[in-house]
Amino acid sequence: MQFFQVNSKTPSCHGIKNLILISCFACTIYFLHPFILVPNSNFLDYSFVSSHDQQFDLSSPITxxxxxxxxxxxxxxxxxxxxxxxxxxxxxxxxxxxxxxxxxxxxxxxxxxxxxxxxxxxxxxxxxxxxxxxxxxxxxxxxxxxxxxxxxxxxxxxxxxxxxxxxxxxxxxxxxxxxxxxxxxxxxxxxxxxxxxxxxxxxxxxxxxxxxxxxxxxxxxxxxxxxxxxxxxxxxxxxxxxxxxxxxxxxxxxxxxxxxEPGFHQMDFLGNAFGLLAAHPIKPLVSLHHMEKIDPIFPNMTRMKSLEHLYHVANFDPQRILQQTVCYDRRFSWTVSVSWGYVVQVFEHNVQLPDAQRVQESYLPWKKNAHGTLYEFNTRKFEADPCKRQLVYFLDEVSLGVDGIKTIYKKKAYENCTITKNSPRKLDEIRVFSHKLELDKKQLVAPRRHCCDILPSTSDKVMEIGIRECKEDELIYMHN
CATH class of the missing domain: 3.90.550.50 (Spore Coat Polysaccharide Biosynthesis Protein SpsA; Chain A)
Structure with missing residues (x-):
């Protein structure tokens, strides 16, 4: 009786207390209801995030x-x-x-x-x-x-x-x-x-x-x-x-x-891999396979010596190895394709960039059947007649200087072909100058091909080329 008597004396205080208690209880139910109804789902999600953050330090670089x-x-x-x-x-x-x-x-x-x-x-x-x-x-x-x-x-x-x-x-x-x-x-x-x-x-x-x-x-x-x-x-x-x-x-x-990731290469073809290596996508070269089925990638070398030669130059600039850069010599209407650390090709005519990026079918199919010559990339014919083919200069040596990296490419075979006045066949050596390629994460995710320039040379038997980043609105094509 005393309890009711006390409440009867303070009805307004009693109502306020009840309102506060009900509000607190409602808030507690609101915040806890996900755990009460589906405790496993949210608890596991929270645990996964916590352990994930602890185990994988994404801020530290991968080595x-x-x-x-x-x-x-x-x-x-x-x-x-x-x-x-x-x-x-x-x-x-x-x-x-x-x-x-x-x-x-x-x-x-x-x-x-x-x-x-x-x-x-x-x-x-x-x-x-x-x-x-x-x-x-x-x-x-x-x-x-x-x-x-x-x-x-x-x-x-x-x-x-x-x-x-x-x-x-x-x-x-x-x-x-x-x-x-x-x-x-x-x-x-x-x-x-x-x-x-x-x-x-x-x-x-x-x-x-x-x-x-x-x-x-x-x-x-x-x-x-x-x-x-x-x-x-x-x-x-x-x-x-x-x-x-x-x-x-x-x-x-x-x-x-x-x-x-196109830098991983299964190499499911036979013979001469020149076409694929000379038109590598603008992604870092990660792997090569089936090298026992592939001819030595450099002429006049054993298979192992040619691979050692490639690794030697790759040590100077790993991210640039096989990266293709195309520039044009307006004086003679030559197209020059540099596959860094491997070959330089000089065409006696204007080859538009989309065509220069096509893989030349220098190889033989892995399987001899109706679909064996179909490939998962854009291809073009590899000219059988060496006198109609572009000039190819293979990597000879690489050196590091104060102005960057210099690679020298030389002809490894000489054909008995007619040499016209403006023919690139008179060239014996091509020198390429570049700086080490250091791509950040954004450039790796959204890569852009580099540009190159034909530099003045002191000899008509030597061509010099400089590789650089393209300007913001620069287009790679044969200027008039």
Missing amino acids: LQNVVFGIASNSKSWSKRKEYVKLWWKPNEMRGCVFLEKNLPNSTTTTNDSIPLPPICISEDISRFPYTNKGGSPSAIRVARVVSETVALNLNHSDVKWFVFGDDDTIFFQENLVKTLSKYDNGLWYYIGSNSESFIQNKFFSFDMAFGGAGFAISYPLAKILARVFDSCIERYPHLYGSDGRIHACLTELGVTLTH
């Missing part, structure tokens, strides 16, 4: 130390193909494994060579997995599992941001690989690579699959999940031919699509 390589090989091919890996492996800066199906005879260490190589890892047993493709080999399962086994070996390394996979005859250009990956948020799910140059290869396997020989990259969080579910995926795809098909199938089941 080779943040990349782990998984290289697929076998005991028969490794003794020969390790020479390719020697070209690009940096033992003090890189980590990863070469996966073999068994130990090499009389070898318990990585190698007895003077040049260190990646450590050898022995693949796990794959006999429990079915394989039904009549045209392939069950070893494709072992090679596919290089992905999950590489991830398993590196789960406790907090500084890993990317996993990169390739074959024992895949050669990487390490600085360009890191530069390419630096465009992407390594905390997200990325599957980065390229398909084949051959239309029929893509038609048969997939237009959206990263071909394993070209190499491909998977971001750490995606690789971690892929490794967790990969064996179950293998069980569902016994009919597939290769390793990269199984990886692609499982990533597809995870809802991840390929991010195309």
